Amino acid sequence: AQSVTQLGSHVSVSEGALVLLRCNYSSSVPPYLFWYVQYPNQGLQLLLKYTSAATLVKGINGFEAEFKKSETSFHLTKPSAHMSDAAEYFCAVSGGYQKVTFGTGTKLQVIP
Amino acid sequence: DVKVTQSSRYLVKRTGEKVFLECVQDMDHENMFWYRQDPGLGLRLIYFSYDVKMKEKGDIPEGYSVSREKKERFSLILESASTNQTSMYLCASSLIRRGRGDGELFFGEGSRLTVL
Numbered sequence: 001a002q003s004v005t006q007l008g009s010h011v012s013v014s015e016g017a018l019v020l021l022r023c024n025y026s027s028s029v030p031p032y033l034f035w036y037v038q039y040p041n042q043g044l045q046l047l048l049k050y051t052s053a054a055t056l057v058k059g060i061n062g063f064e065a066e067f068k069k070s071e072t073s074f075h076l077t078k079p080s081a082h083m084s085d086a087a088e089y090f091c092a093v094s095g096g097y098q099k100v101t102f103g104t105g106t107k108l109q110v111i112p
Numbered sequence: 113d114v115k116v117t118q119s120s121r122y123l124v125k126r127t128g129e130k131v132f133l134e135c136v137q138d139m140d141h142e143n144m145f146w147y148r149q150d151p152g153l154g155l156r157l158i159y160f161s162y163d164v165k166m167k168e169k170g171d172i173p174e175g176y177s178v179s180r181e182k183k184e185r186f187s188l189i190l191e192s193a194s195t196n197q198t199s200m201y202l203c204a205s206s207l208i209r210r211g212r213g214d215g216e217l218f219f220g221e222g223s224r225l226t227v228l
Contacts, residue, residue, distance in 0.1 A: 036217075042221055046217070105154050
């Protein structure tokens, strides 16, 4: 069984401030972990993924995430928020099979 | 450029109607998925398929069926639409290899279905 918990359905940050979106996972096997972003009226696109090669993963648009096995976490960060980062972000887990389980999403608001 | 195309962006149907949602991908991916997205619930997997004519139930298959007659096309069918099936439906495809789960999902733009 696998699951994802995203803490905070809405997060607001000021432009230029640190972005931190939290994700905790549960998996009975070593997981593959993903962050996807969804802009309004669009489908989801991949930001980054963890596949056991390195615990710190860098993605597109300056985002990165760190896999912490002891905390079962995969939090997404960006040092400096930009207005264009306003979107909904989804954490997802896959346990070595085709099925990918998504979290409930976090909407990021960036305040000018 | 990879592309997943969903046939309708917006549909309005009446309770009891049969509804077809079509999805086509041009990436020669083996795996295709149907999710529904609802506010506060995230994405929930309805069905997926890892080969032509193969299908597997996801987390919420009740009230839905699927068809995959060709590799590039995956259809979601609502046999008798109900108001609780009003939602955003997202199709995705991937190259996830069997026994591995590290492949990227490529999504269509979604089909917003309203059932009256």
